[in-house]
Each structure stands twice: as structure tokens, then as C-alpha cells.
Amino acid sequence: MADSPAKRHLQRVEAEEAAKRAAGGNLMEGTPIYQQTLLQLATDRARLKQIQSSKAKGQLKAALLPTYDAYIEGVLAADAGGQDDVVSTLMLWNIDAGMYDAALDIAAYVLAHGLTMPDRFERTAGCVVAEEIGIVALNALKTGAAFDLGVLNRAVEVTKGHDMPDQVRARLLLARARSLLPPGSEETPPNAEDVGRAVEDLREAIRLHDSCGGKEDLKRAERLQKKFETSQSND
Structure with missing residues (x-):
């Protein structure tokens, strides 16, 4: 994902609009911005799997997270509550990266709207x-x-x-x-x-x-x- 201000603004707007359309329990899945972000997340998860150190993984997550800021801002601004595995995953990544306030901002949204963790998580x-x-x-x-x-x-x-x-x-x-x-x-x-x-x-x-x-x-x-x-x- 490009990180120019214009591109980030577009991502934020697209994420907010997609989240509004997914309100009422519908899935974000299928919307272009969600699929794009999910693909980026899969790529980054593959990078993380190459690292064994939990500390090093946390450091890499901290470096990767700004890539997703515009998406998260858009979804949280919509405050619509559609199921979103990207948001749930990034909530945990922020904890792992030591970015606790950002994690709790996301957690407030996730828990208020009853979002679940992706299937690979048992908790x-x-x-x-x-x-x-x-x-x-x-x-x-x-x-x-x-x-x-x-x-x-x-x-x-x-x-x-x-x-x-x-x-x-x-x-x-x-x-x-x-x-x-x-x-x-x-x-x-x-x-x-x-x-x-x-x-x-x-x-x-x-x-x-x-x-x-x-x-x-x-x-x-x-x-x-x-x-x-x-x-x-x-x-």
C-alpha cells in the first residue's frame, strides 16, 4: 500500500464507507478496501512467520502497523460494527507491539459491537x-x-x-x-x-x-x- 497523504485519505474514506455498508452484522468481506487490506495482512503475516523471537515479531509489527492506520481510522469513524477480521487482528498486533492505547481504542469498538476474533484464534x-x-x-x-x-x-x-x-x-x-x-x-x-x-x-x-x-x-x-x-x- 502506498503511504502518500492522498492515498491514506482515500483508504480512510473507502474503509469508512465500506464499514457503513457492512453495518448490522454484514461482513466487510467482498468490499475492495477490505480485500486489499486483507491481502496486505496476509503478506505481513507471512513475514512474521519467518521470525521466531517474540520481541523481534513485536518490533516488526510496530513497524508495519502504520500501514493500516487509515483503514482502522475509517472503520472506527463509521462505528458501524460489521464483522472485520482485519480490525480484530490489528487489535492484538497493537498489544504485541506495546501500543496499548491504540489497541484499547480498537478494543472499545470490537467489544462494543461484538466482533469476534478470526477463526485461527480460540479466545x-x-x-x-x-x-x-x-x-x-x-x-x-x-x-x-x-x-x-x-x-x-x-x-x-x-x-x-x-x-x-x-x-x-x-x-x-x-x-x-x-x-x-x-x-x-x-x-x-x-x-x-x-x-x-x-x-x-x-x-x-x-x-x-x-x-x-x-x-x-x-x-x-x-x-x-x-x-x-x-x-x-x-x-
Whole structure:
């Protein structure tokens, strides 16, 4: 696909018009812009299959994703909801590339309109979002790195009410709680609201999946909560 401004504008307009025609559960399949984009996606997937490293695959996806910006912008602007395997796939690619805000913009559309993942994926779209972001957040936090709390808040909210295994939801809530209460927070505690939210998340995570690994986190969070309560009662 050419990437001149004029070409991108045309792609965006074509994608928006095609998405509007596919509203009401019809497929994007068969429209010229969809077939063109699907062909590009197949070509890029073939390139990715030649790479074994997950990190290198994520880097290549980050380089490839701008090619699809005009298409995604058009479909999201139409807000029509026709089934679209390109959009569902690119939602996951954005997560893999570490472009979480862009992924969640797409996820909001995908989940609001009940789009499914392509047949090669066994998980629901809601499960994909919650699981992939939960895993990458927990992995980052385990190394002592920070993870964007705003991304976790959006992931929790956008996937709320969507079907997924209990352990997947538990993992995402655990990640948010740990982001709210990083190591050392007992010496320099966050605000009472964050502590309270962390306690709620951890209790729900443990309720959903007893072996989620959040029991020690909950003990620490409850100690902090009691400190806040004692401090307030003494004021």
C-alpha cells in the first residue's frame, strides 16, 4: 500500500464507507478496501512467520502497523460494527507491539459491537485483551518496571462483563493492584483511594482464582488500609 497523504485519505474514506455498508452484522468481506487490506495482512503475516523471537515479531509489527492506520481510522469513524477480521487482528498486533492505547481504542469498538476474533484464534476478543495486557503488565512489574496504570484501568473497564476464564480476569485485576501498590509503598504509601481500590481488586482476583498469587499482596494492602483508617480516626 502506498503511504502518500492522498492515498491514506482515500483508504480512510473507502474503509469508512465500506464499514457503513457492512453495518448490522454484514461482513466487510467482498468490499475492495477490505480485500486489499486483507491481502496486505496476509503478506505481513507471512513475514512474521519467518521470525521466531517474540520481541523481534513485536518490533516488526510496530513497524508495519502504520500501514493500516487509515483503514482502522475509517472503520472506527463509521462505528458501524460489521464483522472485520482485519480490525480484530490489528487489535492484538497493537498489544504485541506495546501500543496499548491504540489497541484499547480498537478494543472499545470490537467489544462494543461484538466482533469476534478470526477463526485461527480460540479466545474471545475480550479474553484476548484482558489476558495479553494482564500478562505483559505482570511481567513488567515482576522486573521492578512500572506499567501504565491508565492502560490497566482502561483494560479492566473495556473488558468488564465480557466472557473469559476466571483466571484471566483475576490476572488483570492482580496486575492493576500491583501497579497501584508498587514495592516500597508501605514506606511511602499511595493515597487511601488507591489502597482501597487495590484491596477490592485483590479480593476479587482471589475470589475468581484462589491461586492467582495475590494473597500476600492483599495482606500488605490491608495493612496499608488499616494505617489509613487509624490515621483518620486519630484526626
